[in-house]
Amino acid sequence: MPEPAGIDSRPTGDTTMQQHWDTPEMAQGKGSLRSRVVIYGLLGFFALVYLLPLIVMVLTSFKPLSEIYAGNIVALPKQWTVEPWVSAWETACVGLSCNGIKGYFWNSTKMTVLAVILSTLIGLLNGYVLTKWKFKGANVLFGLILFGCFIPFQIVLIPMAAFLGKVGIASSTAGLVFVHTVYGLCFTTLYARNYYIAFPDELVKSAMIDGARFFNIFWRILLPNSGPIIIVTVIWQFTNIWNDFLFGASFSTGESAPMTVALNNVVNTSTGERPYNVHMAAAMIAAFPTLLVYIFGGRYFVRGLMAGSVKG
Amino acid sequence: METTDSGASATQEAPRFSRRLQQWLPKLVLSPTLLITLVFVYGFILWTSYLSFTKSRGYPVHELVGFLQYARVWAQPRWSVAIHNLAIFGVLYVAICLFLGLLLAILLDQRIRQEGTLRAIFLYPMALSFIVTGTAWKWMLNPGLGIEKLVREWGWTGFKFDWIVNEDMAIYTVVIAAVWQASGFVMAMFLAGLRGIDQDIIKAASIDGATLPRIYWRIIIPQLRPVFLSSVVILAHLAIKSYDLVVALTGGGPGYATDLPSLFMYAHTFTRNQLGMGAASAVMMLLTVAAIMVPYLYSEVRHARAGGH
Numbered sequence: 273m274p275e276p277a278g279i280d281s282r283p284t285g286d287t288t289m290q291q292h293w294d295t296p297e298m299a300q301g302k303g304s305l306r307s308r309v310v311i312y313g314l315l316g317f318f319a320l321v322y323l324l325p326l327i328v329m330v331l332t333s334f335k336p337l338s339e340i341y342a343g344n345i346v347a348l349p350k351q352w353t354v355e356p357w358v359s360a361w362e363t364a365c366v367g368l369s370c371n372g373i374k375g376y377f378w379n380s381t382k383m384t385v386l387a388v389i390l391s392t393l394i395g396l397l398n399g400y401v402l403t404k405w406k407f408k409g410a411n412v413l414f415g416l417i418l419f420g421c422f423i424p425f426q427i428v429l430i431p432m433a434a435f436l437g438k439v440g441i442a443s444s445t446a447g448l449v450f451v452h453t454v455y456g457l458c459f460t461t462l463y464a465r466n467y468y469i470a471f472p473d474e475l476v477k478s479a480m481i482d483g484a485r486f487f488n489i490f491w492r493i494l495l496p497n498s499g500p501i502i503i504v505t506v507i508w509q510f511t512n513i514w515n516d517f518l519f520g521a522s523f524s525t526g527e528s529a530p531m532t533v534a535l536n537n538v539v540n541t542s543t544g545e546r547p548y549n550v551h552m553a554a555a556m557i558a559a560f561p562t563l564l565v566y567i568f569g570g571r572y573f574v575r576g577l578m579a580g581s582v583k584g
Numbered sequence: 585m586e587t588t589d590s591g592a593s594a595t596q597e598a599p600r601f602s603r604r605l606q607q608w609l610p611k612l613v614l615s616p617t618l619l620i621t622l623v624f625v626y627g628f629i630l631w632t633s634y635l636s637f638t639k640s641r642g643y644p645v646h647e648l649v650g651f652l653q654y655a656r657v658w659a660q661p662r663w664s665v666a667i668h669n670l671a672i673f674g675v676l677y678v679a680i681c682l683f684l685g686l687l688l689a690i691l692l693d694q695r696i697r698q699e700g701t702l703r704a705i706f707l708y709p710m711a712l713s714f715i716v717t718g719t720a721w722k723w724m725l726n727p728g729l730g731i732e733k734l735v736r737e738w739g740w741t742g743f744k745f746d747w748i749v750n751e752d753m754a755i756y757t758v759v760i761a762a763v764w765q766a767s768g769f770v771m772a773m774f775l776a777g778l779r780g781i782d783q784d785i786i787k788a789a790s791i792d793g794a795t796l797p798r799i800y801w802r803i804i805i806p807q808l809r810p811v812f813l814s815s816v817v818i819l820a821h822l823a824i825k826s827y828d829l830v831v832a833l834t835g836g837g838p839g840y841a842t843d844l845p846s847l848f849m850y851a852h853t854f855t856r857n858q859l860g861m862g863a864a865s866a867v868m869m870l871l872t873v874a875a876i877m878v879p880y881l882y883s884e885v886r887h888a889r890a891g892g893h
Contacts (some may be wrong), residue, residue, distance in 0.1 A: 298783060299790035299796060300694050301696075312696070315696065318688060318706070325721060326708075328724055329720050341729070344729075344737050345730055345733070346734060397614075401611075407610070417618075417621050420621055423629070423870060423873065424846070426870075430862065431631040432624070454624045485606060486610060515716075517715050518828065536832055540835070548726075551719060552720070555716045563708065563711055565711070566704075566708055570704055577710065578773065
């Protein structure tokens with residue numbers, strides 16, 4: 273499968289792309305001054321609209337509650353305060369317990385790290401087998417695995433709840449790690465398979481002739497060249513698992529809930545005057561890890577998005 | 585390194601065993617995933633399908649009742665609302681995402697300074713959890729304190745924007761938040777498509793005197809047909825699976841005005857003790873997604889094979 277064309281000259285490392293995109297003779301970008309002003313004006317407008325929710329969240333989270341009720345959502349805080357952040361972390365009420373969201377943040381951290389490592393590792397090995405040790409029916413099996421990426425998970429909720437109960441890992445982080453690993457495998461396998469398919473077979477064949485074994489070849493030849501796809505897979509899995517709500521809501525209770533479930537509970541726990549600033553601080557804390565990953569690995573995040581949708 | 589066993593008695597056995605192990609090792613490594621897929625994807629699909637034909641309520645029972653649970657689902661006014669909402673939400677979500685995504689991609693394709701920064705701005709909502717998105721938009725759409733108040737303070741004192749608490753309009757707030765989150769992704773897909781188009785044709789048309797809007801309309805956009813197809817398929821299946829965003833934004837309310845099949849399924853399974861109806865609605869969701877995804881995946885895989893892989 274050819275990797276989808278990048279959205280800039282960088283991702284594929286393919287030099288023909290670089291020659292195609294952005295040459296002085298291009299028709300694009302040669303309009304009149306007026307059309308340039310319109311284009312930049314539109315882009316600026318849309319950028320503002322897309323940024324607005326984030327700006328509002330940040331501003332609200334640093335305001336005292338009195339200013340929130342007195343002012344408007346885009347007004348700068350007259351008196352900046354980190355109190356809402358402290359209170360979201362330490363004392364916000366999640367349902368009946370008022371110990372803040374810190375415990376849930378760590379639940380999500382543990383769950384995500386473990387599930388990402390497990391699913392990525394297994395996915396890489398699967399991709400290696402499906403491309404370098406092809407056997408009859410391998411493509412059909414891949415198709416079967418692939419379908420799992422797209423099922424609405426409602427279809428597995430009831431049996432999975434029963435299964436987790438039987439095995440004794442219901443309502444635990446271990447249970448959620450298991451679920452996320454199981455339903456993450458199709459994506460990690462897809463990424464690794466589509467990456468390794470472009471990896472030269474000759475290198476693997478000559479290593480086989482030299483007598484290298486299955487795991488040796490993987491360890492010495494494929495893995496050292498898998499940097500980009502490992503980053504793409506890890507970022508994709510991290511974002512998906514951290515952001516999951518459906519599994520968290522279905523298979524956890526109380527203290528074992530992940531961050532997203534806790535955030536939803538914080539927002540819906542109403543006692544008197546609603547502390548919107550604390551809600552926004554909690555939302556920012558929940559968004560922080562994936563935003564951080566996006567800021568530092570945005571390029572790989574985009575590649576993952578595209579590879580997860582334009583596939584073959 | 586080949587292990588050569590020079591021991592007299594075991595010379596035959598050991599290499600043969602290790603060779604056979606080497607032969608089976610790849611399949612052995614793949615087998616856990618296959619087993620997991622068979623049990624937790626296909627097995628569970630069968631299990632849920634089976635449940636949907638039983639009389640199960642609070643717990644699974646094995647008494648088969650045919651399509652009764654499906655009939656019961658369709659008899660619920662709440663299900664009709666959910667289907668109706670899915671139609672409105674799905675059509676608007678896909679259409680607006682496509683329009684905005686294409687527009688942003690074409691604008692960004694005009695050799696824009698700071699293109700990378702702008703792209704990052706349009707795409708960052710994709711990195712957020714639906715729960716975060718829902719929380720943020722719920723606050724912005726708050727009738728007393730959000731955008732409504734802001735516009736009133738700006739001088740338009742009669743401005744009214746209470747969609748989120750308005751039964752007839754609440755589903756459109758879900759559209760707004762969902763489009764905000766996903767349109768950047770569609771932009772990225774279109775931008776990749778645009779960057780893959782042969783510049784020589786465009787140059788030739790431009791030399792012949794065609795204006796840029798005309799070149800886009802006549803030459804470039806028609807070539808993006810595969811991107812349209814992929815985007816529609818991905819967005820449509822995301823629309824059917826939508827759950828978290830509605831939970832965080834409206835909780836399905838006011839009343840059940842913003843219910844979707846996914847919320848119906850969850851409520852009947854986990855809070856109303858109607859396993860059979862929950863299973864039946866889940867099966868219908870799966871069939872709808874499969875009707876979209878299976879032909880798409882099949883054609884993509886076939887296409888890729890014909891293309892040399």
